[in-house]
Every structure is written in C-alpha cells, then in structure tokens.
Amino acid sequence: MIEFLVKKLELFFITLFILTLILFWAHIRLGDVEINKIIPEYIHYAGNLVTFNFGNSTESGMPIIEEMKLFFPPTIELLLLSLAVSFCFGIFLGIVGGLNHHSVLDKCVYGFCLLGSSVPVYWSAQIFILLFCIYIKIFPTTGNISMLYDVPRYSGFMVIDVFIQGNNEIIIDMLKHLTLPLISLSLVPCATFARITRRATINLTQNYFIKAAYCRGESRFDIGIHHVLRNILPDIVQKLNIIICNLYSSCILVEVIFDWPGTGLWITQSINNSDGRIIETTTFVLGTSFLLLNITLDILSTLVINRTRLTHG
C-alpha cells in the first residue's frame, strides 16, 4: 500500500512539473521574458505559482487570489449539486434499464443515453431559455441571485448563505435562479452515469447470485439496492474522474450562457481582455485540483474495492 502511495505521489509531482513547464511556455508567449535568463525566470515563476503568490490581475488590479475566492465557490456549488443530481438520477435510470433488459423501459433508457451523449450542453441550455424564459416566463435567465436582494457573504456558497439568512422570498428566488443551469448541466453526466450503470447491470445480472436472489423471491427493488448497486459502484468510481472533468468543461459553457458568476465566466472574460496572468493561474489551480482529485479517487478505489487492490499487489 505504501509503495502504491509513493508511486502515485511521484506521478503527481512529475505531472505538476510538466504543468508548470506548459504554463511557463504560455507565460513566455504572453508576457515578456528575457531569453538569456530563462532558467532563473522559470524558477521564480514556478516558485510563485506553488506558493500561491499569483500577483495582480491586469484588468481590475485586484490580487488574483482574492478574485479567486469570489469566483470559485459558485462554480464548486454548481458542480457538486449537478454531480449529486446526475448521480442519483443516472444510477436509478441505469439500474431500472439494466434490470428490465430488452423491455420497452430499457429501450427508453437507451434512447435517453444516446440522446444525452449527443446533445451539446449549450444547445439544451438555449432550448431551456427559449421554453422557460421566453415562452413561459417563470425562470430568470442570468445570475445566481436577483440584484434586488442583498445576501451577506458567510461562506461564498450562495445556497448556504441564503439558508443562513433564512428569508423565504430570497430562498425561492435563489432556487429559481439555480434550476435552469442545474438541469442543463446535469443532463449529460446523467446520461453517462445511466450508460455505465446500465451496461454494468446487464453484465452483472448474468451472474448466478442475482438469479438465486430472484429465486428466493426478492423484489426487483431489493435486488437493485442490495445486490446490484453495491457491485456496480467500482465501475462508476473508476469513471468518476472523467465525468467530473467533462462536467467542468460543460460548466464553463453553462456559466457563460446563464451569466453564473463563476470561474468559467471569469476565464472567458479574461481571455477576451487578454489577461494572461488569470488564464495561467486558473489553469494551474484547476489542473492541480483535478490532479489531486484523480489521485484521491485512485487511492479511494484501491482502498475500497477489492478487485483493484488485488491487481496493484
């Protein structure tokens, strides 16, 4: 186990080094670096990045780390909520489809998987805006809270802040703002989860212990919860990092469409202002956090799942 951990950490530091190299290349292209002093410049640059000393934004003049504290919580909020929603619905749909293989229900689930993986997130967001903001005016299109309400900032996460304040009107307003981005962001990962779960369930139901459970007279629901769900979790955990990675890609688009004040909107604006500093630092922070996430998931799956632990020795 310790050998495995050391190997993973080694890999982490090597990839971190490559990441700083790539970003330094971007830094050379975007800023002015003296070519004859390239190695001291790189050490200075990488040292600044690693110690979170990012400097100031050229557009607003604020320290980038302060701006990051403003823009990161809404993104994390949206990501986590949509991951939770899509996880629940996707796994439910997948198990239902897999247990009723070759039925009409299964065909519907398969159709949903196919559609979900071929609908681009920006198009579905546009359709939702068209349906629910223009034809039926029930949801607002921009922002994460109405401008009229003044919510004091406790944690930065709007969902938590609003509930701390505890004003019903503001809570409803927040939920209205949250609905459309959440739904349009959750569709694609929901389909991915459903596809993985359905495939895993179909493979699993050919085993004898499922047939034995049927013979014992257990209900479909019990089989789904007790036998199927636990056995397909490894398959899902292995794909979780790719799903989160793709989720962030679509999160950038959703934030731009719904003017959600998160990192996606911030990066796109900073590219438009050609503020190289922000692009580099955000990429560094996001890349590092995704790397850490990957390693955590790897270690988690090795600890929890017998099968992978055996292969790692």
Add this chain to the structure above:
Amino acid sequence: MFDLNREAREIQSDKDIAWEIYKKSTTDMIGLYTLILCICVIFILPIWVNFDPLTQNVAERLLPPSWSDRGSLHHFLGTDEFGRDFLSRLLIGAQNTTKYAFLACFASLIIGTSFGLMSAMSRSRTRKGVLHHIFDILFSIPSILIAFITIGILGASLPHAALAIGISLLPRFIHESYGAAKKELEKEYVRAEISDGSSRLHLTFTTILPNILSTIISNMSQGISIAIIDIAAVGYLGFGAQPPTPELGNMLASGIDIIYVSTSKAIIPGVAMIVLIASIQLVGHGICRVLNTGVADAA
C-alpha cells in the same frame, strides 16, 4: 440431408457475414442511412447551392424558414441577422466543423494508439511508464481549458481549436489502447505466438491490432462526437472560427443573441449537430457489435 443453402451460407465472405450481423439491428441501420445522408448533404450538396454563405443582403434580413407564414422558398431556412442565406451557412458550417473534428480525431487516434501500443509492448519499465503517463496531465485538465491555453498561446482560429481538441483527446486513446493491448497480451494464443518466436513488431500488427480493433472503433466514434461537440463549444465561446466563417458553434452563439426575434436560428444548428452525432454513435455501436459477435467477454 445435404443442404445446398447451408453450403452456400458457409462460403460467404467475411464482408457478407459482417453485413448480415450489422443488418440485424434496426436502430443501427437507421444510424447508417442517416450518416450517409448527412455526409452527402454536408459535403456534396454545397456544390449546387447557389448562395454564397458570406454575401450579405440587408433588404432580406431575418427571414423566417420557408414553412412559416412570412417565409419564402427562395431562402429555405430563412436568413440571419445580416441577410445571409441560412441553409448555405448551415451546410458550410457543418462542413467546417465536421472536417476539423475528423482531422483532429484521426490525428489523435493514430498518435494515441501508437503511443499506447508502444508502451504496452515495450519491455523496459521506464519506457513503458514514460510513454503511458506522458500525457496524463492532459487527462486531468478539462478539454475546454486546454483549448483556452492553446488559444491563449496561438491565437483564436478554427485550426487552433481543432489542434487543442485533438490534444485533449490524446490521453483517452493512449489509455484505452494500452488497456486493451495489455489484456490481449495475457491471452494464450498471443503467448503461443511469442513462444513461436515472432518479433514484437510482427506480433503487434498481425495479432494485437486486429484484436483490439473494436475498442479502437468504439473510441473513435465517441472521439469524433466529442470532437464535434467541443470544437463547436470553443466556437460558441467565440474562440474558434472567427465571425464571417460559418461554423456550427458560432452560428448557435449568434442564434442566442437574436433569440427574442427569431427562434429558429437558435434551434436549427443544434438539431443538425444532434442528428450528426447520434448517427455517428449508432454506426460506431453497430460496427463494435459486429466485431464483438462471438467474442465471449464482449462489453
């Protein structure tokens, strides 16, 4: 009893058998026909379409599609906010997106698969690790972010977006081909071939590559659809194809600007994209099914 039909069935060529298996699934057939239709429409029809996608005509701005009340058959899908014919823009735009998506995906497929195979076949541990993990950093950065860095370095244009998406697809191909080749190497007929003294290169091309073809093809169909979605996404954010050039992404983005005036302009490019991607995925699924028929552990 001697059965002539059976005799005839046994001497069918591989191609016929594959086609027979492919034909069994109706959805896959629908996908195949739709894909052929899409490719014909995208790549051949623009030769006969008379409208130039870049010519502006202010007198005929924002015409609705021909099936609505104010529309004319002259402009079948209406015109956009500068009076350019929407149908020819859609065709040329789909052509641009698809062309670059195919290019990015194929380049990435060839490079990625060769890296994966090389790392699976090499005996030395360090070379294996380096080849396998060299692009791991790309795996942990979201694809749009890779596109942002590339565009920050090289500047915004459609080929650069395609380059970025190709780079972001690389680790996927490397990992999948590595895993499949590794699984293949443990099988007995491969071991028999190794003990027969076949060289690594010969083994790779005659045994490993044909046997991991289904993995490669299913990845390729997914890769192309991801590439189409992502290139259009970069275009949607305004960093892909630059304005006069039509492209599915920036057409959708200009569609949302005029969504209060003309809703069809925000819907039609997306529908075209969905049809294209769904048919590609169906065909990929069908080919995979054909290659996997008779294989016991087919996923």
